[in-house]
Amino acid sequence: MQKIRAPFVFDESLNASFLAELFDGDTLYAETVFEDFLKDLPVYWQRVEAAYDSKNLPVLGTSVHTCKTLFGYVGFTDLQELCQQFENKCSVNSADELRVDYIILIQRKEKAQHVIEKEYARLRQFNESNG
Amino acid sequence: MGGHLCFRMKITCIIVEDIQIAADFLRKFCEKSDLVEVKGHFLNVADALAFLDQEKVDLLFLDVEMPGATGFDLLDSLTYSPKIILTTSKTEYAFDAFQYHVNDYLKKPFTYKRFLEAMQKLQQQFQEAAAPTAQPAAPAPSLISDTDFLFIKADDKLVKIKKDDILFLESMRDYVKFVTPAKSYITYSTLKNMEEKLIGPIFIKVHRSYIVNINKIDDIRGNTIYLLGNQIPIGKGHKEEVAARLNIL
Structure with missing residues (x-):
């Protein structure tokens, strides 16, 4: 008798319904995307940090914009909204005024990174066990 | 779907x-x-x-x-x-x-x-x-060209325009505007398509978005062509050809 494969269920902090539509059951590709996310995010985030440190707000906005796009591909739609708000503030606020928002953004980004690390491990395990 | x-x-x-x-x-x-x-x-x-x-x-x-x-x-x-x-x-x-x-x-x-x-x-x-x-019996998609005139599809009909009357053509992405002293016509085509059909002794592409009728040019100041009250920019990549075609000394 053929074994029925249970679908992969994404972490509840992610937009599961959107991810289900985005990957359309292709968990192997989801694994690749999550892996790429973990590889790419630190590179893009370095640009955010450098821009904030040098108080270059136009570049800070653009760099957060890039990270926002990246968060979307792993289902962090709420974090995308936070990034968008921060991005908007970059064009009207000073670096000092953005300090609190920046700290919140860092905290959310680190939490998100941790969730994706766990999801990536789960996806790998899921794909391995399903051959 | x-x-x-x-x-x-x-x-x-x-x-x-x-x-x-x-x-x-x-x-x-x-x-x-x-x-x-x-x-x-x-x-x-x-x-x-x-x-x-x-x-x-x-x-x-x-x-x-x-x-x-x-x-x-x-x-x-x-x-x-x-x-x-x-x-x-x-x-x-x-x-x-x-x-x-x-x-x-x-x-x-x-x-x-x-x-x-x-x-x-x-x-x-x-x-x-x-x-x-x-459509088998139909002529060219949006332009019928002859030596002296052409037809373009505009205003839901084929409009006859004498080539000599055209001042310039302007690209509007998927459309091209034909400007004559009396009226302007917009037809569904690309400047590239028109370029292939019109470029010859009297027409020259002077900018990625413009083809002008050489006979209608009044004067050139800097990188701008003046013709009947219209100002057309000369693109960087077209300067040499414009200079050669217009016999600029």
């Missing part, structure tokens, strides 16, 4: 996108649909323009915010009119997209379903553009 649409042949495209994951998704969608052949992926505008100088494609998937130059900068530099699908995570560019006559606007990240919707819309546009040529 089904997974595949019916095209006679694959649309060729390039992807201009600085985020690798986004580009990979798009490439995957193109391959899955079997509708679009990806000729290349470029991380910035300069590399994309260098490619387009060598090879023309039917469609550009174009991000807006990229390092160095934006997608709109690329559109300003194009020398022909491919179909454009903007791919961005900002909705604020919708007005600019409208201004640039882009064919569709995909907000990242987008699903395969949304991608197919865009391709279906594009398919309709390609079919509409090709429709007149499918």
Whole structure:
């Protein structure tokens, strides 16, 4: 008798319904995307940090914009909204005024990174066990 | 909607996108649909323009915010009119997209379903553009050309225009404006198409968006051609040819 494969269920902090539509059951590709996310995010985030440190707000906005796009591909739609708000503030606020928002953004980004690390491990395990 | 649409042949495209994951998704969608052949992926505008100088494609998937130059900068530099699908995570560019006559606007990240919707819309546009040529008895799609005059499709009819009367032609992406002293006409075509049909002794392309009638030029000041109250810029890449054709001493 053929074994029925249970679908992969994404972490509840992610937009599961959107991810289900985005990957359309292709968990192997989801694994690749999550892996790429973990590889790419630190590179893009370095640009955010450098821009904030040098108080270059136009570049800070653009760099957060890039990270926002990246968060979307792993289902962090709420974090995308936070990034968008921060991005908007970059064009009207000073670096000092953005300090609190920046700290919140860092905290959310680190939490998100941790969730994706766990999801990536789960996806790998899921794909391995399903051959 | 089904997974595949019916095209006679694959649309060729390039992807201009600085985020690798986004580009990979798009490439995957193109391959899955079997509708679009990806000729290349470029991380910035300069590399994309260098490619387009060598090879023309039917469609550009174009991000807006990229390092160095934006997608709109690329559109300003194009020398022909491919179909454009903007791919961005900002909705604020919708007005600019409208201004640039882009064919569709995909907000990242987008699903395969949304991608197919865009391709279906594009398919309709390609079919509409090709429709007149499918009629066996019909003449050329939007222009009948003779030595002294031409017919263009405008205002729901074929309008006869004497070539001598044309002051200049202006590209409006998928349309071309014919300007005569009496009236202007807009027809569904590209400047490239008109260039092939009109370039000869009296017409010269002076800018990526303009072809002018040499006989109608009043004077040239700096990089601007003046003809009957109209000012036409001379593009950097056209200066030498303009100087040679106009016998500028």
